[in-house]
Amino acid sequence: AAGKGTRVRPITHTIPKPMIPILQKPVMEFLLELLRQHGFTEVMVNVSHLAHEIENYFRDGQRFGVEIAYSFEGRIEDGQLIGEAMGSAGGLKKIQNFQPFFDDTFVVLCGDALIDLNLSEAVRRHRQKGAMASMVTKRVPREQVSSYGVVVTDGEGRVKAFQEKPSIEDALSDTINTGIYIFEPEIFEYIPNEISYDIGADLFPKLVEEGVPFYALPMEFEWVDIGKVPDYWQAIRAVLQGEVRQVTIPGKQVRPGIYTGLNVAANWDKIQVEGPVYVGGMTKIEDGVSIIGPAMIGPSCHICAGATIDNSIIFDYSRIGAGVRLVEKLVFGRYCVDRSGDHIDVQEAS
Structure with missing residues (x-):
């Protein structure tokens, strides 16, 4: 939940992307409901851009049935919070270095999508494969692949190649990364300290290179991405037309x-x-x-x-x-x- 949301500007000039409303309810609130539904009650939120908006709304998570703490991606200078991009993996490493929080299998979600994924089943499949890292994947029309990380797997689902937002011509498949990850704590051995490090651009290619047990989990679920203004537009239209199951008007x-x-x-x-x-x-x-x-x-x-x-x-x-x-x-x-x-x-x- 730390990104600046540049592709959703001007909305994100004053609202961080996880707080963008779907009929008056922030996107992140839907995610918390999903986590609670599947038994995830300890939630760490990585924040930076307009962090106070997220923290003031969700606070300790009590009214949402979960326990929330926040990690600020940046530094404090003269009493002011200064955001500094650490990358999605770098933000995780900062949390773990502060005090080992991730001591068991954990799930990472991006704060800008509506999903109704069966998280319990995803974790079961991750463990069944003996994976250190898993990503939930979906297939998309070929013309959309350049907006996402593209995944190539072998017959057992092991990730063999990963491309971060390739051109349509260069994309090796139409299977894409949904930004939903499952990790074991050992993953931190592959994330360096105190540098900007991204899950998609840096960590995943390294896992492929080193032969780490890294799997794709193709799953059928509703996934409404709100990464760009046209995506948000389409999400609201879909909700109003009754096409998004988890949102009631x-x-x-x-x-x-x-x-x-x-x-x-x-x-x-x-x-x-x-x-x-x-x-x-x-x-x-x-x-x-x-x-x-x-x-x-x-x-x-x-x-x-x-x-x-x-x-x-x-x-x-x-x-x-x-x-x-x-x-x-x-x-x-x-x-x-x-x-x-x-x-x-x-x-x-x-």
Whole structure:
């Protein structure tokens, strides 16, 4: 949970990626629920970018049924926290060097994906193979491989080659790394101290080179990656259309496909609306507004008369002026973002 989330900017200017909301609930909260469901109750969170946002929300984990501690990826200088990238493996090594926390088989998750993986089964298969390291894998369309680590295995599932985000032309397979790992404590013998060291780019190629028992675990599960703005866009659309099993649309259904939070001020007889649509609590929608789903309007928003919200996502505390037409846009604070990730700063533009 330490990355800067550069590919999800401008959202991550003020929200760390694990805190990006899926219908008002942070991505990381879904992950904690999954961990608890499978008996993982001790959780170490590696933080850096906007660490306080994560720590202030989850605190010690008690209200989520788990126990949480935090490791800051960086240093303290003159009383200030200064983030310093250590890489995903380097962050793990820092935790272990502080006080050996990982004394048994452990799972590593990235904080930017919705998953419904059977973690218990994944750990069982990892142990059955006698693996020191395992990664959960999936197959993707060939045109998507350049966004992920590509995995090549032998007939028994042992990893024989690993490519970190190769070009489509150079990719050796269409099986990719999902960012879900299972390790034994002995893995720390292969991670150097006090240098930036990445799991995908550095550790995995080393394990392949040295012949360590390193396996891929192909598993069928729902995996909604939120690594880039288009991914987030697609995730919200999928949730609203009921395609993501682990996410229930909150609030009450006021009309077929139209869900609202508490105390929404709207005369639905004077608003043109086509679902699926979610409107957060304490939002005001004036007469003459047109909302075409899939669309999400966050809490405490004000949508003025004659505005059109068409296949768009509006974050909380946003005001959409009279007659404004938003088509396939994401409105977040002072930014208006299209589905490709291109954006304008509305304050600067004005």
